[in-house]
């Protein structure tokens with residue numbers, strides 16, 4: 001595996017692959033890699049001849065007061081982890097490479113409505129930062145496939161919309177959420193949980209499962225959402241949202257559909273913000 005920081009070298013390497021007729025899959029990350037990330041790399045390898053992984057902690061997707069400064073940066077361990085995978089190139093751009101005109105003057109890509117709800121409402125501007133940096137990374141790497149985790153469900157819908165609306169010739173692939181044995185979704189932020197918080201954290205996924213079962217047993221959506229919120233609050237969470245939505249457009253469903261739904265939750269345990277989701281399969 002080659003580690004590349006300069007875009008000229010990245011482009012030359014990719015040009016040489018393309019000259020041999022090879023296909024390319026891309027996995028964008030912010031590093032502090034765990035098995036969830038590595039499952040995306042494995043999927044990328046299933047899709048294409050060559051795999052590029054990027055690690056870039058993107059300042060434009062963190063709001064003021066969020067955890068940009070303390071976001072875990074573990075490059076050496078990440079390189080060791082990736083060296084055991086099929087990753088061909090690890091791309092590590094500098095902030096100045098991604099934002100040559102500075103953060104204030106950068107072109108911004110915004111996805112209205114879909115990017116303004118749920119995570120977008122609690123992290124204002126977050127998805128503008130995500131869409132912007134992914135547009136840049138997609139232009140640098142020009143992959144045939146890009147692989148994302150269902151863990152960040154709304155982000156996955158945003159990426160699909162970005163690619164469709166800007167007519168980018170990239171196929172978006174999704175991988176299921178990898179979890180600890182007790183159900184907690186793997187996340188770079190789990191390391192911030194203290195022992196008591198870590199013991200409580202699995203209640204988030206358990207509540208999503210409980211919410212699905214109660215919805216399918218006939219209870220009204222609003223009733224289930226309210227009860228789920230109370231359940232998580234009793235377990236010590238401070239909840240931003242816990243909702244049942246249409247899985248693709250994330251709007252509130254009318255009536256009581258039995259297909260095409262997802263439960264989505266975001267909440268704080270102490271100073272750590274966790275998100276999770278569960279597709280409702282009847």
Ligand code: AMP
Nearest residue numbers: 029030031036148149151152177178186
């Ligand atoms: P991040 O480094 O947190 O920006 O995540 C990079 C990619 O890994 C995104 O597509 C995430 O959705 C995905 N990812 C993060 N956690 C998991 C997980 N537990 N299982 C599967 N994919 C994940």
